[in-house]
Amino acid sequence: MNNKIKINIVEMPQYIDSDSNETPDIFNPEVIDEVTTSISKGAQRSIKDILKFIVPNLVKRNILNPQQPIVNIRISGDGRNVGKKVKHDMITFAILDDIDNIHNPNYHHTVVLYPGSENYESLDMLMIPFRNELHELTEIGLIIGGINWIFNLYFSSDWKFLTICLGFNSANSLFFCPWCLISKKEMSNVNKEWSISKQMDCINIYNGHHSVPLFNMIPLDHWIPDELHIMLRITDRLWNLVLHEIQETGYFNDVAREIIVKEMNRIKVNFHFWQEKGCQTWSFTSLMGQDKLKVLQFFDLSTILPPTRARAIRMLWDGFYDLYMDIRNPATNPKTFKRNAKMWLKIFLTPSTGVPNSDDFVQGLYRPNDITPYIHVLVFHIHEFMEKHKKWGLKSFSCAAVENKNHQQVSQFFRKTLRDEGNGANRKSAIVQILEFENRKLHYNINDSQVTPKMIKLQV
Ligand SMILES: [Zn+2]
Numbered sequence: 334m335n336n337k338i339k340i341n342i343v344e345m346p347q348y349i350d351s352d353s354n355e356t357p358d359i360f361n362p363e364v365i366d367e368v369t370t371s372i373s374k375g376a377q378r379s380i381k382d383i384l385k386f387i388v389p390n391l392v393k394r395n396i397l398n399p400q401q402p403i404v405n406i407r408i409s410g411d412g413r414n415v416g417k418k419v420k421h422d423m424i425t426f427a428i429l430d431d432i433d434n435i436h437n438p439n440y441h442h443t444v445v446l447y448p449g450s451e452n453y454e455s456l457d458m459l460m461i462p463f464r465n466e467l468h469e470l471t472e473i474g475l476i477i478g479g480i481n482w483i484f485n486l487y488f489s490s491d492w493k494f495l496t497i498c499l500g501f502n503s504a505n506s507l508f509f510c511p512w513c514l515i516s517k518k519e520m521s522n523v524n525k526e527w528s529i530s531k532q533m534d535c536i537n538i539y540n541g542h543h544s545v546p547l548f549n550m551i552p553l554d555h556w557i558p559d560e561l562h563i564m565l566r567i568t569d570r571l572w573n574l575v576l577h578e579i580q581e582t583g584y585f586n587d588v589a590r591e592i593i594v595k596e597m598n599r600i601k602v603n604f605h606f607w608q609e610k611g612c613q614t615w616s617f618t619s620l621m622g623q624d625k626l627k628v629l630q631f632f633d634l635s636t637i638l639p640p641t642r643a644r645a646i647r648m649l650w651d652g653f654y655d656l657y658m659d660i661r662n663p664a665t666n667p668k669t670f671k672r673n674a675k676m677w678l679k680i681f682l683t684p685s686t687g688v689p690n691s692d693d694f695v696q697g698l699y700r701p702n703d704i705t706p707y708i709h710v711l712v713f714h715i716h717e718f719m720e721k722h723k724k725w726g727l728k729s730f731s732c733a734a735v736e737n738k739n740h741q742q743v744s745q746f747f748r749k750t751l752r753d754e755g756n757g758a759n760r761k762s763a764i765v766q767i768l769e770f771e772n773r774k775l776h777y778n779i780n781d782s783q784v785t786p787k788m789i790k791l792q793v
Contacts, residue, residue, distance in 0.1 A: 334772045338382040340765055343459055345376045345449055354732045356619045358413045359743055365416035366390065367747035368448045375447030375459045376764040378390065380426060380466050381475060383442050387428070388477045390779045396431045402482045405429035408548065409441065409735045412451040412495040413455055413743055420451045422742045423461065425735050429487065435729050438738035439778060443449060444507045446764050451545055453497050459545055471550045485556045488548050489560040489730040492706065499556065500544030505721070508541035512553060512714055521701035523678055527713040529554050557718055559732040560709055561622060564706045568625045571650055572700060592636050598629040622733070629654050633655045649698060652677045660715060663726035673718035742767050
């Protein structure tokens, strides 16, 4: 199998982002230690090798039709924070046409893998062969089983990974939107319409595009933001705005913190506050995906806010939850979504009315400065992506499967106990083991064979 799908090792500059202080996704000190000592190498597999292996099987399963030899490929990127300083990055691809398996991590094939830092330079270096292959696939196609297949490419990831691959500004820049020409200063004008207007062919003329996109063979409207991160990051914003409000009003004391923790326990979310040594501000548990959804749906805001205020913010949260459900529902009408999203933004920006400190004063919700790039995308671009890609549905571009895959693989393969089983000098690097494991899994998936005892052991 490793002859059919070769694994290439690339020497990497040893680079740790010492300023980075990211929220860890992986905490196990043994794994962090192993990943940190492995940052000198990256690994690659050839997408053409993998396609040659999987396409005949997709034809056999009637997923692909040789009479219409088009393959739709979704490329994704993900970086896991292993401790606070190091990332484990991977680029994968999956066959969109195989829609029933699009949420299964085993059907996202790794092409590039490396421990280190999530930055343009590392990805640029590691992706040279992959990019050449993608150019070839889109320009001339690939002959498999005597048929010349042609390829449509899509890319999806979280915001940070997407902007790095696009050679574009970070989210906190003046020109922050990968798809339109809006600047931060124009956030306050909610009546202005924004739509996907940049073109990949001339991407360098727009503000904020500093480097050649790593996937410049993919049209910009095929670069799709991950729906999971839309939910995660906007929920973060809504939650932080509430915490900020409690802090502002001076009620963020032991009693308030205890009430919040108790309410989190009630909705079965593990949550606590703590203070880092020598630090005045309070840190709190960073919530995982499902827990964020629970908070968004069920957290009783009246435990920490006055009743009218709690009702107003609850309405906003419910509105966002409904929008998120609509993104995931393939039957959602894009025009209705656009209208609802716009309406939601208007509620988000509800201004205060009346004279402050008088009886008729009604406090509004939030200011244009509180709008995040993800909120801009939710309101102005999601309906466009929905319309353009309704054949697949936006849920088909969710990165949850790729995140899970990365998380599982790092946790399994960077454990010293497992790795020490190899003897001394012959000890293989974990990234090679990961790709060999994927090769084996592909072989067994396709041949429908029994899983070997060794694989079962690695899956535990
Ligand atoms: Zn935009």
